[in-house]
Amino acid sequence: MSDIAAVSASARAGAGVASPASSSADNGELTDLLDLSKHRLSTVKERAPSNSERWMRYLGFPGGVLLFLALYFMPPPAGLTAAGQSVIACFMLALVWWITEPFPTYVTSLCLMLLLVFLDGWQMEKVLGVLGMDVIWLNVMAFVLASILLKTNLAKRLALALLVKFGKGAMPTLFAFFLLQLALAPLIPATAARTIMTLPLMLVVAAIYGASAEKPTNFGRNLFLQNLLGINIFSSAFMTGSVANIMAIAFIMNMGGKKVYYSDWMFANLPVVLVVMLIAWVIGPKLLFRIKPEETKLRIAGGPAALADFLKKMGPMSAAEKRGALIFGLVVFLWVTDRFHMGWFGFEINPVMAAMAGVILTFLPKIGILGWNEADIPWHLMIFSCGAYAGGMALESTGAARWVISKVFDALHFGPGVNFWLVYVVVIAVMAYSHLFFTSKTMRTIILIPFIIAIAQQLGFPALSLALPAAFTIDWVVGLPISAKPNVILFTTGQYSVLDNAKYGVLMTTIGVIVLALAGFTWFRVLGITPGF
Amino acid sequence: MRPTSPVPLSLLLVGTLAALLMPGQPCLATEISALSQRITVDEAGTGLVEVEVTVIAPTPGRILVPLGFGGAQELQVGEQPGVAVTLEKSGGRPCLAIITDRAFPQGQTVKARYTLPGFYEWNGKKRSDFGNHTLEYRFVNSQALPIVAFVAEVLLPPAYLVNSVEDSIPELNEKTPVAPFRVVRVGERSGVRIRASKLGLGDTCMVQFRFKRNAKPVGLLLVGLAAAALYLFAFRDLIGKQPNGRGVAPGGGMAQTG
Numbered sequence: 001m002s003d004i005a006a007v008s009a010s011a012r013a014g015a016g017v018a019s020p021a022s023s024s025a026d027n028g029e030l031t032d033l034l035d036l037s038k039h040r041l042s043t044v045k046e047r048a049p050s051n052s053e054r055w056m057r058y059l060g061f062p063g064g065v066l067l068f069l070a071l072y073f074m075p076p077p078a079g080l081t082a083a084g085q086s087v088i089a090c091f092m093l094a095l096v097w098w099i100t101e102p103f104p105t106y107v108t109s110l111c112l113m114l115l116l117v118f119l120d121g122w123q124m125e126k127v128l129g130v131l132g133m134d135v136i137w138l139n140v141m142a143f144v145l146a147s148i149l150l151k152t153n154l155a156k157r158l159a160l161a162l163l164v165k166f167g168k169g170a171m172p173t174l175f176a177f178f179l180l181q182l183a184l185a186p187l188i189p190a191t192a193a194r195t196i197m198t199l200p201l202m203l204v205v206a207a208i209y210g211a212s213a214e215k216p217t218n219f220g221r222n223l224f225l226q227n228l229l230g231i232n233i234f235s236s237a238f239m240t241g242s243v244a245n246i247m248a249i250a251f252i253m254n255m256g257g258k259k260v261y262y263s264d265w266m267f268a269n270l271p272v273v274l275v276v277m278l279i280a281w282v283i284g285p286k287l288l289f290r291i292k293p294e295e296t297k298l299r300i301a302g303g304p305a306a307l308a309d310f311l312k313k314m315g316p317m318s319a320a321e322k323r324g325a326l327i328f329g330l331v332v333f334l335w336v337t338d339r340f341h342m343g344w345f346g347f348e349i350n351p352v353m354a355a356m357a358g359v360i361l362t363f364l365p366k367i368g369i370l371g372w373n374e375a376d377i378p379w380h381l382m383i384f385s386c387g388a389y390a391g392g393m394a395l396e397s398t399g400a401a402r403w404v405i406s407k408v409f410d411a412l413h414f415g416p417g418v419n420f421w422l423v424y425v426v427v428i429a430v431m432a433y434s435h436l437f438f439t440s441k442t443m444r445t446i447i448l449i450p451f452i453i454a455i456a457q458q459l460g461f462p463a464l465s466l467a468l469p470a471a472f473t474i475d476w477v478v479g480l481p482i483s484a485k486p487n488v489i490l491f492t493t494g495q496y497s498v499l500d501n502a503k504y505g506v507l508m509t510t511i512g513v514i515v516l517a518l519a520g521f522t523w524f525r526v527l528g529i530t531p532g533f
Numbered sequence: 534m535r536p537t538s539p540v541p542l543s544l545l546l547v548g549t550l551a552a553l554l555m556p557g558q559p560c561l562a563t564e565i566s567a568l569s570q571r572i573t574v575d576e577a578g579t580g581l582v583e584v585e586v587t588v589i590a591p592t593p594g595r596i597l598v599p600l601g602f603g604g605a606q607e608l609q610v611g612e613q614p615g616v617a618v619t620l621e622k623s624g625g626r627p628c629l630a631i632i633t634d635r636a637f638p639q640g641q642t643v644k645a646r647y648t649l650p651g652f653y654e655w656n657g658k659k660r661s662d663f664g665n666h667t668l669e670y671r672f673v674n675s676q677a678l679p680i681v682a683f684v685a686e687v688l689l690p691p692a693y694l695v696n697s698v699e700d701s702i703p704e705l706n707e708k709t710p711v712a713p714f715r716v717v718r719v720g721e722r723s724g725v726r727i728r729a730s731k732l733g734l735g736d737t738c739m740v741q742f743r744f745k746r747n748a749k750p751v752g753l754l755l756v757g758l759a760a761a762a763l764y765l766f767a768f769r770d771l772i773g774k775q776p777n778g779r780g781v782a783p784g785g786g787m788a789q790t791g
Contacts, residue, residue, distance in 0.1 A: 062761035069757045076747065
């Protein structure tokens with residue numbers, strides 16, 4: 001029997017190694033909880049909607065249709081193409097349906113793609129071409145890699161170790177993930193890569209706390225949404241956190257004439273990000289998605305001691321685990337060392353290709369670990385993502401997103417003599433919330449940062465004072481499941497709805513804007529970014 | 534035979550250089566600081582072109598401004614003291630010749646208008662491609678003088694709308710912070726404005742866009758309203774009493790995606 005078949009058999013038994021719990025009646029409950037084969041992401045989950053959700057579904061469909069008709073049939077606004085108007089109408093319809101869910105989200109995505117083509121918003125070739133985008137490929141590769149960790153017990157082992165060390169309750173567990181994401185952010189700039197690495201741990205921890213797609217709990221909501229927030233906004237703490245950050249710096253240097261160093265960026269924004277994350281860590285479980293007392297405890301008899309016992313009984317790593325760790329380690333190594341690739345190989349291996357290399361190894365006979373059927377790829381999510389990206393890209397390519405932003409600034413009528421702090425707060429808010437209408441951080445940066453520099457120059461403010469704080473919000477893409485790659489990946493788990501994401505994301509964006517505004521009055525003044533009074 | 538002395542040769546070279554730099558060629562400081570063209574297209578496809586050109590002429594002389602189109606007719610020029618404007622061809626390329634009888638070191642603006650029959654060939658009513666027509670406007674600086682700032686505007690007949698801008702030079706890409714083109718509305722007309730700067734000899738400014746009649750399908754409005762009403766009726770059980778406490782998703786089954 002081949003290696004793959006052997007692993008497959010053990011995986012079906014619930015573990016890649018002989019399950020230590022199977023011989024112990026004490027932790028049979030834990031074994032059951034950790035049987036992640038029950039929680040396949042590729043299976044569309046079912047759950048009972050609450051009363052308010054049923055009302056939203058009922059009113060969401062006609063509400064979306066009416067909004068669509070109003071936007072589509074209104075007189076064409078100046079400066080907007082007919083295609084741009086169609087795309088805005090279609091996207092808003094989809095946005096309402098994604099949030100209220102009269103249909104499953106992937107059906108809404110298909111409707112959006114169809115409407116974009118039928119209403120001449122975006123050409124069919126481009127709409128269909130989204131399936132070939134790197135983000136979709138990265139998602140596919142990500143789920144195969146995550147399957148390695150889940151099938152070989154590595155995820156269980158790591159998650160248990162994390163919980164034994166920090167997980168004395170819900171809050172410390174959430175804090176442990178806070179630290180984990182903080183530690184990974186400067187090492188691995190690619191947010192999707194960090195998501196892939198930590199998703200299996202989240203799944204195991206969620207299972208131990210009794211949160212699943214079938215029975216979502218507030219602990220699960222907090223766990224996944226806090227990680228979503230952390231993965232995204234920790235990127236904004238470092239200048240190299242994303243390509244868009246670097247582009248913003250280039251604009252500030254070329255158009256604003258100011259050079260910004262790595263340390264300038266980090267000293268300014270890392271404290272802001274830490275404050276926002278700390279607030280989120282408290283507000284999420286205590287206010288927004290209140291964790292019930294029964295959710296704060298481990299769903300196993302014996303509590304943390306049972307976890308430690310289980311971990312001990314897992315024994316040393318199996319051969320499959322070691323191979324899994326090796327393959328995953330290789331991919332992570334390529335992600336972490338991306339800046340050295342050019343020197344080593346003469347070319348740069350981008351995160352998708354690094355993941356693809358790992359996936360090839362995963363499926364190879366003898367060396368590999370998984371068979372195709374064991375790779376848990378949620379194709380319904382890919383369809384959802386395609387629709388979402390098609391809508392977002394159509395908004396950008398028809399100039400609709402640019403038009404919306406320019407209209408917002410036009411409506412504000414900033415003129416000479418306007419108070420700097422008013423402009424500062426408005427600019428930060430527009431930049432932060434604009435992620436709801438963009439799917440690309442790069443495009444958002446290209447459109448907004450030069451705009452903001454021009455506003456600063458027109459009003460006689462230093463370009464840096466507005467553009468740099470605005471650039472700090474580039475990675476705050478937390479409002480919707482379509483706002484960024486990590487959001488799409490985490491949404492697959494079914495642990496929260498689009499509405500949950502929107503509520504959490506908009507609240508945290510608002511908190512971010514407030515903290516950045518306060519930092520502008522204080523910390524940024526000390527650093528000389530914003531002017532004195 | 535007497536040997537050739539080097540002196541006459543050098544004199545010849547100097548003379549040649551001097552001849553090249555003599556009046557008759559544009560003066561070095563002469564430039565077209567701004568050129569704008571507005572082309573208003575009517576239902577027959579004829580374009581009415583309004584040109585506004587600002588030239589800097591340190592010495593009196595003749596300045597050639599490229600037109601970008603052949604077949605210009607009915608030239609009308611605004612009264613400008615010290616300036617005469619004619620349509621000419623230079624090297625086979627149509628251009629506007631501005632002849633100044635005095636120097637304009639600070640610049641002088643000249644306005645002219647002419648018609649271009651057949652500027653756009655409609656080729657009948659289109660049904661394919663969602664009824665879209667494609668129009669490409671292309672301007673090439675065919676003259677030696679650089680154009681510092683160039684702007685062109687193509688305005689469609691009132692019943693038409695710009696549907697999408699497909700291509701442009703300068704192009705809109707990830708390195709372009711400011712879009713080189715804009716969709717504009719002038720009165721009842723929709724159109725596209727494109728800008729370029731520092732157009733030297735042979736440089737091009739181009740915009741290609743699709744446009745169509747401003748008509749939305751009323752059927753869609755009716756279908757949309759009917760679908761909304763039907764949904765409210767067909768799925769009223771969503772807000773009714775739930776016997777088993779579980780909501781029924783449209784189309785049967787529970788609806789919650791991962």
